[in-house]
Amino acid sequence: MASTVKKAKKSAEALVDESEALELVDGCQNSIDALNEQASEEILKVEQKYNELRKPHYQRRNEYIKRVSNFWIVAIMNHPQISCILEQEEEDCLQYLEKLEVEEFEDIKSGYRILFYFEENPFFDNTVLTKEFKLGTNGESPSSTSTAIKWKPDHDLTKMLPKKMDSNRRKRGLENRTFFDWFTDNNDPINDDIAELIKDDLWPNPLQYYLVPDIEVEPEDDEDGEGGEEFGEEEEVDEVEDEEEKAS
Amino acid sequence: MASTVKKAKKSAEALVDESEALELVDGCQNSIDALNEQASEEILKVEQKYNELRKPHYQRRNEYIKRVSNFWIVAIMNHPQISCILEQEEEDCLQYLEKLEVEEFEDIKSGYRILFYFEENPFFDNTVLTKEFKLGTNGESPSSTSTAIKWKPDHDLTKMLPKKMDSNRRKRGLENRTFFDWFTDNNDPINDDIAELIKDDLWPNPLQYYLVPDIEVEPEDDEDGEGGEEFGEEEEVDEVEDEEEKAS
Numbered sequence: 075m076a077s078t079v080k081k082a083k084k085s086a087e088a089l090v091d092e093s094e095a096l097e098l099v100d101g102c103q104n105s106i107d108a109l110n111e112q113a114s115e116e117i118l119k120v121e122q123k124y125n126e127l128r129k130p131h132y133q134r135r136n137e138y139i140k141r142v143s144n145f146w147i148v149a150i151m152n153h154p155q156i157s158c159i160l161e162q163e164e165e166d167c168l169q170y171l172e173k174l175e176v177e178e179f180e181d182i183k184s185g186y187r188i189l190f191y192f193e194e195n196p197f198f199d200n201t202v203l204t205k206e207f208k209l210g211t212n213g214e215s216p217s218s219t220s221t222a223i224k225w226k227p228d229h230d231l232t233k234m235l236p237k238k239m240d241s242n243r244r245k246r247g248l249e250n251r252t253f254f255d256w257f258t259d260n261n262d263p264i265n266d267d268i269a270e271l272i273k274d275d276l277w278p279n280p281l282q283y284y285l286v287p288d289i290e291v292e293p294e295d296d297e298d299g300e301g302g303e304e305f306g307e308e309e310e311v312d313e314v315e316d317e318e319e320k321a322s
Numbered sequence: 323m324a325s326t327v328k329k330a331k332k333s334a335e336a337l338v339d340e341s342e343a344l345e346l347v348d349g350c351q352n353s354i355d356a357l358n359e360q361a362s363e364e365i366l367k368v369e370q371k372y373n374e375l376r377k378p379h380y381q382r383r384n385e386y387i388k389r390v391s392n393f394w395i396v397a398i399m400n401h402p403q404i405s406c407i408l409e410q411e412e413e414d415c416l417q418y419l420e421k422l423e424v425e426e427f428e429d430i431k432s433g434y435r436i437l438f439y440f441e442e443n444p445f446f447d448n449t450v451l452t453k454e455f456k457l458g459t460n461g462e463s464p465s466s467t468s469t470a471i472k473w474k475p476d477h478d479l480t481k482m483l484p485k486k487m488d489s490n491r492r493k494r495g496l497e498n499r500t501f502f503d504w505f506t507d508n509n510d511p512i513n514d515d516i517a518e519l520i521k522d523d524l525w526p527n528p529l530q531y532y533l534v535p536d537i538e539v540e541p542e543d544d545e546d547g548e549g550g551e552e553f554g555e556e557e558e559v560d561e562v563e564d565e566e567e568k569a570s
Contacts, residue, residue, distance in 0.1 A: 088391075092390045095389035096532075099529050102380075102383035106379050106526070113372035116368045116372075120361060120368060121365070124357055124364075127357050128358075131350045135351070138343045138344075138346040139347055141339055141342075142344060278358075279355075281351050
């Protein structure tokens with residue numbers, strides 16, 4: 075009853091013609107589909123090419139970043155979303171994070187891994203913690219896996235932290251999960267917002283977060299303010315000299 | 323207070339080195355940004371190339387589609403979301419829709435237009451109704467415009483319809499806006515879900531919707547079932563011959 079499209083009785087000839095026309099539409103559709111597939115492949119090749127071209131810059135960047143103490147933990151703590159899962163003890167632990175890397179799989183579309191490289195630290199024995207995402211492009215379901223953390227005695231942060239999940243935490247606007255909760259949780263790999271923020275936001279440009287002023291700076295600590303200073307190409311070492319005087 | 327990252331007092335030398343390292347990180351970041359821009363441009367070129375390659379197929383498709391009576395209104399009425407804005411009188415009107423086209427602007431990213439070509443009809447004088455979207459890539463705000471419809475006396479569907487927005491409409495699961503409401507409304511161009519469905523879903527493959535069985539088929543009408551039949555390449559004209567017999 076809903077449809078009021080009037081379909082006139084069609085002549086046999088008209089029917090044959092419509093059927094032929096639909097076959098031809100279907101043929102066009104197949105040609106369009108084939109072109110779409112070609113376009114996707116070509117775009118993927120461009121992405122792969124630029125992934126390769128970016129790699130040496132990311133590698134150089136990692137080397138320079140190593141020279142800046144606490145670079146990654148400062149960048150993470152300044153990130154508006156990622157910082158929300160950081161528990162205080164975890165901040166202490168992540169000071170030992172000396173390198174962070176995101177590697178897309180060769181074909182890009184099938185997955186990626188995030189690698190956290192740690193200096194020797196009081197919390198665990200691992201030197202690399204990896205969280206890897208398979209996006210399930212080959213018919214498998216999406217999945218993620220993470221390195222089993224070899225906690226040192228009495229330093230398992232996943233066991234120490236839950237007792238702290240209290241009003242104090244909510245007051246600070248933090249989420250009810252911690253960094254290591256996130257790292258070890260592989261239950262919902264397709265909606266891993268933190269992994270996506272690391273891959274698509276922090277990793278492409280961590281400097282912008284490192285340089286964002288930390289609002290909760292303690293005034294008595296000279297160096298805390300450093301992250302808040304403008305950092306541009308035209309800037310000279312004057313500023314550093316100023317700090318030199320203060321620091322000495 | 324929140325941050326427990328301990329920033330040791332740094333020596334003057336360390337400060338200079340960090341500052342240099344940050345300059346170098348910034349340099350890497352600029353190289354990465356430049357590569358990202360190049361990648362975007364290259365991908366856009368691939369998309370433009372395939373847009374051109376698809377065009378003749380879309381044109382041929384349009385010619386074939388013209389040979390199938392009511393193709394577009396049937397496809398639209400079978401579309402799960404677009405059909406929800408169709409008022410009965412509008413279905414009558416859209417029977418005169420003989421061609422639909424989506425044109426992306428040359429550079430793709432700056433906008434697109436949807437063109438509805440009509441046969442002579444009792445509702446309005448226009449032969450083409452166009453709704454055009456500028457996505458505001460050049461610093462302007464996004465906007466949309468639509469052809470002013472020259473309604474024939476007593477046939478302005480935008481004026482006739484509001485009185486029908488009643489429980490009957492809700493009962494049919496329809497939205498509280500009509501096709502011509504959508505067409506003439508340019509208040510929120512960035513969230514135009516119907517335009518996006520036409521551009522990204524209906525236009526790329528209308529045949530799949532044309533062929534979806536219309537659930538509300540009237541059993542006494544032989545031809546109504548046509549849309550529901552499987553339509554594949556391997557199919558021969560036998561089926562058409564069957565219908566020919568019924569129709570004659």
